[in-house]
Amino acid sequence: EVLEKVGLLLHIGVMLVFLVIVVNSKHLHIFTAPLNVMFSRRPDGLGAVPEMRSNGKVLDFEEADPDTDVFGRGKIEDTTWKGFLDFYTCTECGRCQSQCPAWNTDKPLSPKMLILDQRDHAFAIAPYLLASEEERANLPEDVLALAGKPLVGEEGVIHPDVLWSCTNCGACVEQCPVDIEHIDHIIDMRRYQVMIESNFPSEAGVMLKNLENKGNPWGVSESKRAEWIEELASRPVDPIEVLVIDEKVPDDLEYLFWVGCAGALEDRAKKTTKAVAELLHIAGVKFGVLGPMEACTGDPARRLGMEFLFNMLAQQNIETLNEAGVKKIVATCPHCFNTLANEYPQLGGMFEVVHHTQLLA
Incomplete structure (x- = not known):
């Protein structure tokens, strides 16, 4: 015991x-x-x-x-x-x-x-x-x-x-x-x-300034976003006309193709953009792009910690998309995809977003 x-x-x-x-x-x-x-x-x-x-x-x-x-x-x-x-x-x-x-x-x-x-x-x-x-x-x-x-x-x-x-x-x-x-x-x-x-970092300062002034990380003019469209249309074999949305989305348009800054402005990424546009065309998908009206989603600013600039760019894009009557978006860039699908709802941007691989499949 x-x-x-x-x-x-x-x-x-x-x-x-x-x-x-x-x-x-x-x-x-x-x-x-x-x-x-x-x-x-x-x-x-x-x-x-x-x-x-x-x-x-x-x-x-x-x-x-x-x-x-x-x-x-x-x-x-x-x-x-x-x-x-x-x-x-x-x-x-x-x-x-x-x-x-x-x-x-x-x-x-x-x-x-x-x-x-x-x-x-x-x-x-x-x-x-x-x-x-x-x-x-x-x-x-x-x-x-x-x-x-x-x-x-x-x-x-x-x-x-x-x-x-x-x-x-x-x-x-x-x-x-x-x-x-x-x-x-x-x-x-x-x-x-x-x-x-x-x-x-000093490099980030240049990037943030370009985002604020030009809507893309490189500070390139907005008009350059449409160059890949002209290149597709002027091909000697199988030219493709891509619809650039000016005001309202046409009734028969299925998807807005969100190209992204790299996809519209960077030479290597432009090849991917043109290939995806061609595949969508072959698949019979009715799509259009914003062209010069498109701006950076703000993802680089947010991930860097500049929340104020992200808010500014996001609200600008949400306003543009809502005014155009966009409901469905297809994106190639994973950063744009994540920001549009997961982060824009925080600011009231409610869109159906699919990745190009899902849509093509």
Whole structure:
């Protein structure tokens, strides 16, 4: 009987000690993983980037106040509750890292360390995060010094090269066994760096300026978007006339062919555009294009973190498509496809979008 009681008490004691240790170790994920999976985005963390939110609501750029609204993530305390849950759920298995094309080509980005570095920083300044304004003045100097550390920077928690190595492919999100959404963390930090700090690679500045002024990343004139149409029409053998929509979509038109910036302006991609147009013509599909009225979907701006420019381009395109009466769109570019199908609905752009491979099949 004595042995039984001692054994039982030891068993309970070991379990209670383990419960204390586990919340201060990586094994915390035992408790948080089911919650993280439960609250992950459906059907998965890929697809559309979450809208910018501030103070619990979607940020309206026309009414935004720089003094009170939060633009992205500049400090660890700007992290969403789901972001904090991601930190403590990481099992440190490294599946995200092993699948990352940036890591596998010797770039500084490790999706695993991106999450763990933020987690460790959050733990280190936990007294500051949990304290009231009055209590913060009495905290130890080492905690206050860490609390003032920038989230992104040469001396920050995350090095800028880490942030800009990401291609947004989503392999890390796809591979994560506990549904951590790494892309959301990266996009949020990029938003703050681009819109508040104006801190981004110099090449990106040229691209953003071209998007704003010319509606494409290269800064080429809008009229150049129709050149591939003229090339098809002037072929000596089997010339093809492609309908350019000026105002309204004709009643017998089945699809709007969304060509995209590369498809209309880049020499190699134009070959694909002309081939798809020819195949649609052979298949008897009635289609038209916007030509010079088409502008970049805004995907490069959004993935870079320039949410304001994305909103501007997206609303412009949605207005153009609605005025023309477009209902069905076929796209060749995967970026355009994803943006039109998954991200435009956030701004009210509801269109039926199919990839050219689906339609041709």
